[in-house]
Amino acid sequence: MLLxxxxxxxxxAVASRWLVLLAMLLVATHAGGAVNPETIRDLALxxxxxxxxxxxAIVASGxxxxxxxxxxxxxxxxxxxxxxxxxxxKGEEAVDLLTGKTxxxxxxxxxxxxxxxxxxxxxxxxxxxxxxxxxxxxARLAAARELQGGADEITLPAISAALAAETDxxxxxILALTQASVQLSSNDKAxxxxxxxxxxQSDSGSVKTLLLALLERKGxxxxxxxxxxxxxxxxSLRAVEQRLSTGEMVGRVFxxxxxxxxxxxxxxxxxxxxxLMGVINMAHGELIMIGAYATYVVxxxxxxxxxxxxxxxxxCAIPVAFAVSAVVGMVLxxxxxxxxxxxxxxxxxxxxxxxxxxxxxxxxxxxxxNVQVENPSWMSGGVEIMTSVVLPWSRIxxxxxxxGVLALMWVLLSRTRLxxxxxxxxxxxxxASSLGVPTVRVDMLAFGLGSGIAGLAGxxxxxIGNVGPDLGQSYIVDSFMVVVLGGVGQLAxxxxxxxxxxxxxxxxxxxxxxxLAKIAVLVFIIIFIQKRPQGLFALKxxxxxx
Amino acid sequence: MQRRSFLQRAALSVALSCAGFSAGALAADTVKxxxxxxxxxxxxxxxxxxxxxxxxxxxxxxxxxxxxxKKIEAVVVDPASNWPLFAEKARQxxxxxxxxxxxxxxxxxxxKSVLPVFEETNGLLYYPVQYEGEELSKNVxxxxxxxxxxxxxxxxxxxxxxxxxxxxxxxxGTDYVYPRTTNKILRAFLKSKGVDDKxxxxxxxxxxxxxxxxxxxxxxxxxxxxxxxxVSTINGDSNVPFYKELGNQGLKATDVPVVAFSVGEEExxxxxxxxxxxxxxxxxxxxxxxxxxxxxxxxxxxxxxQAKKLPGADKPLTNxxxxxxxxxxxxxxxxxxxxxxxxxxxxIAAMGGQSFKxxxxxxxxxDEKNHHLHKPVFIGEVKADGQFNVVWKTKGPIKAQPWSxxxxxxxxxxxxxEKK
Numbered sequence: 001m002l003l004x005x006x007x008x009x010x011x012x013a014v015a016s017r018w019l020v021l022l023a024m025l026l027v028a029t030h031a032g033g034a035v036n037p038e039t040i041r042d043l044a045l046x047x048x049x050x051x052x053x054x055x056x057a058i059v060a061s062g063x064x065x066x067x068x069x070x071x072x073x074x075x076x077x078x079x080x081x082x083x084x085x086x087x088x089x090k091g092e093e094a095v096d097l098l099t100g101k102t103x104x105x106x107x108x109x110x111x112x113x114x115x116x117x118x119x120x121x122x123x124x125x126x127x128x129x130x131x132x133x134x135x136x137x138x139a140r141l142a143a144a145r146e147l148q149g150g151a152d153e154i155t156l157p158a159i160s161a162a163l164a165a166e167t168d169x170x171x172x173x174i175l176a177l178t179q180a181s182v183q184l185s186s187n188d189k190a191x192x193x194x195x196x197x198x199x200x201q202s203d204s205g206s207v208k209t210l211l212l213a214l215l216e217r218k219g220x221x222x223x224x225x226x227x228x229x230x231x232x233x234x235x236s237l238r239a240v241e242q243r244l245s246t247g248e249m250v251g252r253v254f255x256x257x258x259x260x261x262x263x264x265x266x267x268x269x270x271x272x273x274x275x276l277m278g279v280i281n282m283a284h285g286e287l288i289m290i291g292a293y294a295t296y297v298v299x300x301x302x303x304x305x306x307x308x309x310x311x312x313x314x315x316c317a318i319p320v321a322f323a324v325s326a327v328v329g330m331v332l333x334x335x336x337x338x339x340x341x342x343x344x345x346x347x348x349x350x351x352x353x354x355x356x357x358x359x360x361x362x363x364x365x366x367x368x369x370n371v372q373v374e375n376p377s378w379m380s381g382g383v384e385i386m387t388s389v390v391l392p393w394s395r396i397x398x399x400x401x402x403x404g405v406l407a408l409m410w411v412l413l414s415r416t417r418l419x420x421x422x423x424x425x426x427x428x429x430x431x432a433s434s435l436g437v438p439t440v441r442v443d444m445l446a447f448g449l450g451s452g453i454a455g456l457a458g459x460x461x462x463x464i465g466n467v468g469p470d471l472g473q474s475y476i477v478d479s480f481m482v483v484v485l486g487g488v489g490q491l492a493x494x495x496x497x498x499x500x501x502x503x504x505x506x507x508x509x510x511x512x513x514x515x516l517a518k519i520a521v522l523v524f525i526i527i528f529i530q531k532r533p534q535g536l537f538a539l540k541x542x543x544x545x546x
Numbered sequence: 547m548q549r550r551s552f553l554q555r556a557a558l559s560v561a562l563s564c565a566g567f568s569a570g571a572l573a574a575d576t577v578k579x580x581x582x583x584x585x586x587x588x589x590x591x592x593x594x595x596x597x598x599x600x601x602x603x604x605x606x607x608x609x610x611x612x613x614x615x616k617k618i619e620a621v622v623v624d625p626a627s628n629w630p631l632f633a634e635k636a637r638q639x640x641x642x643x644x645x646x647x648x649x650x651x652x653x654x655x656x657x658k659s660v661l662p663v664f665e666e667t668n669g670l671l672y673y674p675v676q677y678e679g680e681e682l683s684k685n686v687x688x689x690x691x692x693x694x695x696x697x698x699x700x701x702x703x704x705x706x707x708x709x710x711x712x713x714x715x716x717x718x719g720t721d722y723v724y725p726r727t728t729n730k731i732l733r734a735f736l737k738s739k740g741v742d743d744k745x746x747x748x749x750x751x752x753x754x755x756x757x758x759x760x761x762x763x764x765x766x767x768x769x770x771x772x773x774x775x776x777v778s779t780i781n782g783d784s785n786v787p788f789y790k791e792l793g794n795q796g797l798k799a800t801d802v803p804v805v806a807f808s809v810g811e812e813e814x815x816x817x818x819x820x821x822x823x824x825x826x827x828x829x830x831x832x833x834x835x836x837x838x839x840x841x842x843x844x845x846x847x848x849x850x851x852q853a854k855k856l857p858g859a860d861k862p863l864t865n866x867x868x869x870x871x872x873x874x875x876x877x878x879x880x881x882x883x884x885x886x887x888x889x890x891x892x893x894i895a896a897m898g899g900q901s902f903k904x905x906x907x908x909x910x911x912x913d914e915k916n917h918h919l920h921k922p923v924f925i926g927e928v929k930a931d932g933q934f935n936v937v938w939k940t941k942g943p944i945k946a947q948p949w950s951x952x953x954x955x956x957x958x959x960x961x962x963x964e965k966k
Contacts, residue, residue: 116937121800205770255759367857392794514751
């Protein structure tokens with residue numbers, strides 16, 4: 001009964017919207033009508049259904065200012081003083097929308113209108129429908145995308161009209177798919193068949209659901225009677241599913257690589273300090289944390305002194321994070337760690353103590369709470385490669401960044417004098433020293449390099465995660481895991497281990513959930529290290545443990 | 547064990563010997579109360595402000611004459627987000643410091659840890675955070691929300707036409723007792739509303755999880771099957787990467803709304819909220835509520851934060867658990883003054899039926915029997931400035947159901963503590 005009532009209400013609502021549409025067509029022929037103040041009052045201060053029909057009426061009015069009115073409503077520039085007054089705020093002055101008068105200065109007791117998701121959605125659809133006839137390609141494309149998820153029989157005529165007038169292939173494609181998904185419920189068999197065929201080009205999950213509905217069975221009988229339509233639907237469904245599973249695979253691999261590069265960045269510094277120099281540096285995580293805080297400080301300086309160039313702060317933060325962490329690392333090496341070379345247990349305890357000191361000092365300086373590091377605007381959002389797959393810019397930037405750091409490090413270690421010294425000292429300290437290599441200085445510089453790279457990792461991590469005093473703690477275990485798995489003393493091993501762990505983790509997570517994936521990876525590493533203590537890639541020959 | 551009992555004995559003898567000299571004079575004009583919140587570790591983010599708001603409330607009460615003429619003396623301890631340490635500190639507060647009442651705990655696991663201590667020593671705990679229910683102790687007063695005062699109304703709203711008419715549900719949480727129990731209740735509730743198991747997807751992540759790529763991609767895929775809403779019981783700082791990922795992957799609130807039960811003004815401090823506009827939270831109080839009590843509360847807090855130079859004082863925020871702490875302390879004072887005694891049994895008896903004009907704009911009442919507050923429910927949408935815009939609310943305060951009717955066997959349980 002209740003269900004029936006619901007559908008009845010829906011029908012009535014649809015019918016009333018049809019009337020509005022009819023009115024819209026009629027009015028559109030005598031374009032230029034103005035929006036009635038009553039309608040604006042309904043839109044601003046009314047209840048759910050009244051507001052929806054107000055939006056339809058505003059669209060229907062043909063008022064040239066309708067688009068900007070709806071847009072400012074959506075952006076929250078329309079406010080009320082609570083006494084049945086509705087104002088549009090324009091900088092220093094406000095326009096009373098019910099009387100059309102300009103008020104200056106802006107009334108000070110303004111309240112935001114209550115805009116819930118339903119209204120926001122209706123506004124979005126209305127704005128998109130109006131924008132479909134825009135002269136700018138980008139605006140039309142955005143509008144077509146917006147309509148994709150929410151088109152219905154009411155917006156269909158607008159979509160069909162826009163489709164007929166559209167010249168751009170990409171927009172045309174989107175509109176055609178949207179039109180087809182609505183036409184699927186048409187009464188005309190030829191239209192439906194054409195719609196089913198057109199939908200084979202789609203890569204969206206909701207289309208799959210639509211097609212599945214055509215193939216649904218109830219009590220042994222198909223809900224859809226027409227066998228020809230079912231056969232078409234099955235064919236289209238297979239095409240869509242194919243595309244969806246490709247998309248899913250691309251997404252998984254991408255997120256695996258993204259996690260892998262984060263692990264790589266976190267572990268790369270450790271690959272030098274632990275892998276090459278043999279220092280079990282428990283304070284490695286804190287050097288990452290210091291890099292993240294350096295980014296935070298640079299961000300604040302930019303916000304205060306160069307707000308215009310805010311988006312560039314990250315570029316400036318990269319060298320600063322490197323320098324700060326490298327200096328802290330070198331100070332640690334000079335004051336504590338150098339006295340403990342060759343005594344792993346003492347090093348472990350001492351660096352663990354250092355990590356606690358670093359955490360507490362940061363807590364004292366910046367407070368125990370997380371600090372806010374804002375992404376530059378070019379890093380928010382993502383690139384949509386398929387309807388279901390969005391690759392976020394921040395992740396892409398980090399992958400590129402990690403590649404860059406890796407390349408620089410490789411050049412530094414294998415193509416420069418310092419790199420040669422570092423390799424010489426790690427392979428045979430005594431021999432290198434007697435050949436005139438300043439081992440003490442090389443130790444300090446190598447440790448500084450490893451720490452600086454940890455700082456770069458912190459800079460990157462600040463863009464995707466939390467920045468707080470405990471930041472490093474969550475990465476230290478992962479970093480050691482990667483270095484040990486890859487094989488101590490091997491940079492290539494670190495790279496393979498990080499990417500491998502990232503991708504394996506993401507596939508396990510999709511299959512068994514995040515909690516089990518984490519456990520499974522740890523169990524795998526324990527077993528692996530039992531069987532192969534030297535890691536994936538081991539150094540062979542005399543260089544080992546000179 | 548031996549060492550502890552020795553320490554206790556030592557402390558006791560010191561206390562006794564001191565009592566002869568000064569206790570008489572001191573006890574006459576002060577009363578000790580305990581504050582048991584993590585000031586370090588993972589929960590410090592949320593709990594530190596509760597310690598501060600408690601101290602502010604004590605100052606306020608002391609300035610207006612104290613409790614029965616006695617000044618409140620706060621004993622602040624730091625259980626450091628370490629659950630067993632909560633129990634130890636609670637015992638110390640009750641047996642050594644002899645506090646009249648304790649205000650504290652945030653996570654359910656910390657409350658479960660101190661519960662035996664309060665029951666054994668007949669102490670008095672005021673717990674200020676929304677939780678999963680399924681508990682009713684004589685020694686605890688729950689000033690946060692039970693599931694029927696937060697989770698159930700939020701889900702009902704999302705099912706309604708205004709809320710988007712969701713048909714499929716992702717229940718996403720951190721892996722511990724509160725989200726698991728809440729989701730058990732919600733699953734039973736959704737089933738009673740005719741939602742199939744295949745339309746419910748339950749997911750958990752570890753504490754401190756920071757990579758939500760897969761989860762968000764899965765939500766998208768799941769949402770392809772029909773109008774979907776996400777119910778998030780993610781706790782702590784994992785919320786920041788989760789919301790960032792939502793924004794970056796372009797999952798908008800108009801397509802898939804996310805309603806959260808552990809995200810308030812304070813948690814959104816570290817997030818760029820512009821891409822999150824329209825996502826929801828359900829609480830019994832929002833900072834953006836407009837009423838004289840809330841204006842006064844906010845002003846008091848801002849003044850206190852600035853005077854004490856608290857972190858974040860440049861942008862003072864209030865939230866639901868802070869309000870619940872404030873209500874709890876005032877109700878304790880009222881109950882003490884009613885029976886003119888700090889004796890826990892007398893105070894417990896006097897608590898039932900206490901009422902207080904709260905910053906949520908209503909006069910909230912402590913239930914006569916079940917130790918929970920009658921509270922109003924608000925559902926708010928995130929605004930671009932990190933505040934919440936109330937889109938739905940109950941007409942007035944509603945009674946708490948600590949024993950959710952959606953868990954089998956709860957109809958047998960009494961709506962009052964077992965022990966008397």
